[in-house]
Amino acid sequence: MIWRIVCKDMLENILSLRFLLSMLLGIALFVAGSILFLDGYKTQMEDYWKQTNENLSTLRGRSDKLYRLAFCWQEVLRKPRPLAFCAEGFDKSLPSRFRFTMFTKELAGAGGRSNYILPHFSDIDWALIVSMIFSFVALVFTYDSICGEKESGTLRLMLAGAVPRHTLLLGKYLAAMLTVGLSLLVGMLMSLILVLSSRDIAIPATDWLRLLILVLLAILYLSIFVLLGIFVSARVARSANSMVILLLFWVGLVILIPSLGRVISDMSLKGPTQMELQRSLQEAGKQVWDNADQYGERAGSMSSNLSWPGNNPPARARLKTAAIEARNRVLEDHHRRMLAQVFAGRNFTSFSPAVLYERVSEIAAGTGVNHCVSVYRQIGEYQADLNRYIHDVDALDPNSLHLIFDEEGCARGWKAISHNPVDFETVPKFQEREPALGEFTKPAVWDVGLLGLFNAAFFAAAWISFTRYDVR
Numbered sequence: 001m002i003w004r005i006v007c008k009d010m011l012e013n014i015l016s017l018r019f020l021l022s023m024l025l026g027i028a029l030f031v032a033g034s035i036l037f038l039d040g041y042k043t044q045m046e047d048y049w050k051q052t053n054e055n056l057s058t059l060r061g062r063s064d065k066l067y068r069l070a071f072c073w074q075e076v077l078r079k080p081r082p083l084a085f086c087a088e089g090f091d092k093s094l095p096s097r098f099r100f101t102m103f104t105k106e107l108a109g110a111g112g113r114s115n116y117i118l119p120h121f122s123d124i125d126w127a128l129i130v131s132m133i134f135s136f137v138a139l140v141f142t143y144d145s146i147c148g149e150k151e152s153g154t155l156r157l158m159l160a161g162a163v164p165r166h167t168l169l170l171g172k173y174l175a176a177m178l179t180v181g182l183s184l185l186v187g188m189l190m191s192l193i194l195v196l197s198s199r200d201i202a203i204p205a206t207d208w209l210r211l212l213i214l215v216l217l218a219i220l221y222l223s224i225f226v227l228l229g230i231f232v233s234a235r236v237a238r239s240a241n242s243m244v245i246l247l248l249f250w251v252g253l254v255i256l257i258p259s260l261g262r263v264i265s266d267m268s269l270k271g272p273t274q275m276e277l278q279r280s281l282q283e284a285g286k287q288v289w290d291n292a293d294q295y296g297e298r299a300g301s302m303s304s305n306l307s308w309p310g311n312n313p314p315a316r317a318r319l320k321t322a323a324i325e326a327r328n329r330v331l332e333d334h335h336r337r338m339l340a341q342v343f344a345g346r347n348f349t350s351f352s353p354a355v356l357y358e359r360v361s362e363i364a365a366g367t368g369v370n371h372c373v374s375v376y377r378q379i380g381e382y383q384a385d386l387n388r389y390i391h392d393v394d395a396l397d398p399n400s401l402h403l404i405f406d407e408e409g410c411a412r413g414w415k416a417i418s419h420n421p422v423d424f425e426t427v428p429k430f431q432e433r434e435p436a437l438g439e440f441t442k443p444a445v446w447d448v449g450l451l452g453l454f455n456a457a458f459f460a461a462a463w464i465s466f467t468r469y470d471v472r
Contacts, residue, residue, distance in 0.1 A: 001163060005171030006178070013141055013179040022137045022180075026187035029133060033124030034194040037085035042200040044080040051077045051097075056429065063424045066397075067417035070390050071408045075099045078375050079432045082203050085195055086214050087127040087361035089368020098379055102386040103324050103406040105379060107277075107331065108372070126188065127361040130218045131354045135225045135254055138180050139246045142229025144239035145172045146466060151239060156471045169230070169466050173459075176226045181219060188215065206434075213364045220451050221357040225250075227458035234465035257352040264348045277334050284326040288319070295319040304413030313414060317403040324406040335376070342369055350447075353454050360447040366435045374435045382430045389428050394418045 013019050055074050062072040078096045095108030149155035158168060192211075195201060203211075229246055236242045292300040296315025303311055349355045362368030387404075394400050397418035403410070404417055411417040 002167050002171045002174070005163070005168060006175045009145075009172055009175030010179055013175065014182075018140050019179060019183070022134075022140070023183045023186060025133065026129070026137075026183045027190050029124055029129045030126070030187035030191035031194060033126070033129065034085055034191045036124060037088075038195065038198050038200060041080055041082075041084070045200070048077045048079055051075060059427060059429065060424050063422050063427060065419045066390065066393055066422050067408070067411040067415075067419060069422060069427065070102055070404065070411065070417055071406075073099060073101055074430065076379070076430055076432070078371065081365065081367045081371060082201055083207055083210055083214075083365040084367050085125055085191065086211070087358070087365040087367055088125040089127075089358075089362035089365070089371070094369065094372045098375065100379055100383060101406075102383055102390060104328055105331070105383070107334070108376065126191070126214065126218070127358050129187070130184070130221060131357055132254055134180065134184055134218075134222055135354070136250055137183065138176070138222050138225035139229045139243075139250055141176050141179055142172075142226050143233055143242045143246050145176065145230050146233040146469065147236050147242050148233070148239045150237065150469075150471055159471055165467055166463070169463060173226060173230060173462075176229070177219070177223060180222055180226065184218060184222070185215075188218075204434075210364050210366070214361060217357060217361055217364060217448070217451075220448070220455065221353060224353050224451065224454045224458060227455060227462055231458050231462035231465055234462055234469050253352050254354045257349050258355050258358075260349065264345065277330070280330045280334070281327060284330050285323055288323045288326050292319050295322060302407075302410065304409055306414045311414075313401055313403055313410070313416065316407070316410065317405040317416070320405040320407045320410075339369075339373065350450065353451060356447045356450050356454075360444050360451070363444045363447075371435060375432055378433060379430065382428065385428045389426075390417070393420075393422055396420075 055076055058074065059069070059072060062068040076098050078098075098108050099106045144151075146155065149158070159165065196203065228249060229242075232245050232249070233239070233242045236245065289300065295318040296312050298310055298312040299315035299319040301310040301312070302316055305311075306313070346355060346359060363370055390404060394402055394404060394417055397420050399415060400418040401414055401416045403414075407416075
């Protein structure tokens with residue numbers, strides 16, 4: 001019986017104008033998004049490999065002396081993710097260029113050929129299409145699922161027979177999901193074919209599991225709006241009223257609440273400004289230098305002539321190390337506060353299924369804020385590896401003072417760090433690792449759980465409403 005209801009409703013949906021329009025709109029958006037992605041991805045990859053080769057060339061040139069390698073400023077770009085066409089995650093608005101030495105790193109900035117002064121539209125990725133367009137399409141297919149049948153008189157006839165209410169409700173849910181899912185999967189398939197046909201991109205085998213997860217997440221998200229449409233349709237007597245109520249729900253859940261996230265985070269958790277950062281850096285440095293004597297006598301004095309009696313190399317090393325550590329602490333605190341503001345804005349809007357879906361889609365695709373955080377952490381790990389390498393090689397030189405600290409003049413004039421050449425092949429090189437799928441499992445599981453909770457809540461609401469619905 002249930003499959004008769006599913007087939008009947010699906011046939012009506014497929015033969016309707018709304019199905020044709022949703023199919024055409026879905027295909028157009030998915031194809032347009034893929035074309036825009038491929039155009040930008042090629043440029044991003046060219047910039048990435050150009051910067052990677054320049055960085056390696058710089059490292060090679062500084063390997064003629066160990067101390068020059070220690071003070072080498074490296075610059076890397078975040079590697080473009082091949083699944084960004086699924087969930088771009090505002091990558092263009094996130095830092096992409098990182099500059100650092102073994103001692104410190106600068107705040108991440110923008111990179112690539114794009115003009116970041118010019119405004120740009122958000123990429124049309126799968127997450128955007130599903131969260132905004134197909135959520136509305138789901139409501140269009142369900143706003144009259146119950147009250148529309150009542151208006152036409154068919155609901156009373158069906159329930160007058162041997163059709164239980166729960167069977168009818170489940171049949172309408174499955175029919176709507178299959179109809180919306182058909183439009184969605186056709187659009188996704190067209191997008192995937194277009195991306196795979198390009199010679200500029202290759203999707204690794206491991207990313208196919210991510211693609212499957214992204215499809216399942218989209219279905220889980222759209223199920224919320226299908227159940228919402230059935231629920232509201234079972235609460236009103238006229239389909240016109242149902243459409244108005246659902247439109248208000250859609251605007252609130254998909255547009256209004258996500259837009260309030262940044263406003264709320266700005267009001268409740270003020271982000272640090274560049275002026276505040278510079279002031280904090282100056283204060284941290286001044287505090288260290290004002291207490292220079294605690295690191296040893298004449299720690300604040302320095303001459304490139306090692307035999308000068310005013311020099312105290314160990315004390316100088318302790319002072320400069322304390323200064324760079326103070327600077328790094330300020331930068332790390334600034335970075336944490338910026339991230340805290342980003343995540344606070346999202347946490348404030350976690351009761352929007354659109355925010356939950358976009359957030360978990362970014363995790364599945366390996367893009368967005370989580371990708372940026374992963375690269376930043378990997379750079380910190382690489383700095384530690386390079387530091388160990390410098391110390392190990394320097395320990396082999398009997399002519400070195402073995403004082404590795406952030407002052408190139410001392411390293412050059414005093415031989416505080418070895419001047420011996422190093423084998424470039426043994427030098428650690430930074431290579432971005434792809435974020436593992438399980439790297440951000442905890443927040444992803446929480447978000448998926450909330451999406452499931454939305455489904456359960458709306459299903460229960462639709463069930464209770466329909467069991468009490470007056471079909472007369």
